[in-house]
Amino acid sequence: MITHHPHYELLNAYVEGELPASLSAGIAVHAEMCEICAKNIQRITEEAAANTFSDDANVYNSLSKKVITDKAVDNISEFDLMMKSIMEDDSITEMMTQEPLDVEIKGTTYPLPTALRSMAMMGWQKLGKLSRARINLNEGSLHTSLLHIDKDGGVPSHTHKGFELTLLLEGSFEDEKGTYVKGDFIWLTDKHTHTPHTKEGCLCYTVADDALQFTQGLSKLLNPIGKFIY
Structure with a gap:
């Protein structure tokens, strides 16, 4: 069960x-998997729409007290005619459905969520049990990737x-704070240190605005390549 959500x-x-496209995509993908956040997004959207329409209504009421010129009457008539034309059009446009897009990593095939299917993805780079493919969104210091960790693989302790x-x-992975499953939205900052490890293997969507920093033992020697992973 999903237990980690966007705030x-x-x-x-x-x-x-x-939000930048990378974070918007992350929330959209999470909402595909999480009924709770999908409903929260719908509620926030409805509240925003209600506030917008309320403001429009106040503007309309204010304008309606003014004298309507002949030009304004003409504009209103044109609008009415346009709306009538739209409402009377009973033609049906068939929407094209998007075929599922999969990625294959080391013999395992994973379906990509809808929000990620149109993104330009670079080739896979591998380092031990880690495989990473950058997603090219041209967002400067923001790095967006697909990260795959093989069975019984992990990332050394880092902040x-x-x-x-x-x-x-x-898939799933564990760290010092517990176990994470498909759909979990995990937000970490420089205040967090963890050592993720997966028994079954996992595929993650990641966004980071700087390199990770290894914190223990010989793994500190890997800090120069910290940007490779995220």
Whole structure:
């Protein structure tokens, strides 16, 4: 069961269109899997729409008190005719359905969520039990990727110079705080340190604005390549 969700501020920013494409996609994918957040997004959207229409109504009521000129009457008539034409059009347009898009990694095939299917993905790069494919969104310092960890693989103990979003698309992994499953939306910052490990293997969607920082033993020697992973 999904237990990790985007906080309210992120959902609200998503509805308002204030997030970069990488984070918007992450929330959209999570909402595909999470009924709770899908309903919260719908509620926030309805509230925003109600507030917008309320503001429009106030403007309309204010304008309606003014004298309507002949030009204004002409504009209203044209609008009425346009709406009548739209409402009387009983033609049906058949919508094209998008075929599922899969990615294959080391012999395992994974279906991609709808929000990720149109994104340009670079080739897979491999380092031990880690495989990573960058998603090219041209967002400057924001790095967006698909990250695959093989069975019984993991990432050494690390923290983050900035933020890190990890959205589990398939499989599961564990760290010091518990177990994460498909659909979990995990938001970490420089205040968090963890050692993710997976028994069955997993595929994740990740967004980070800086490199991770290894924190223990010989793994510190890997810090120069911390940007490879996220």
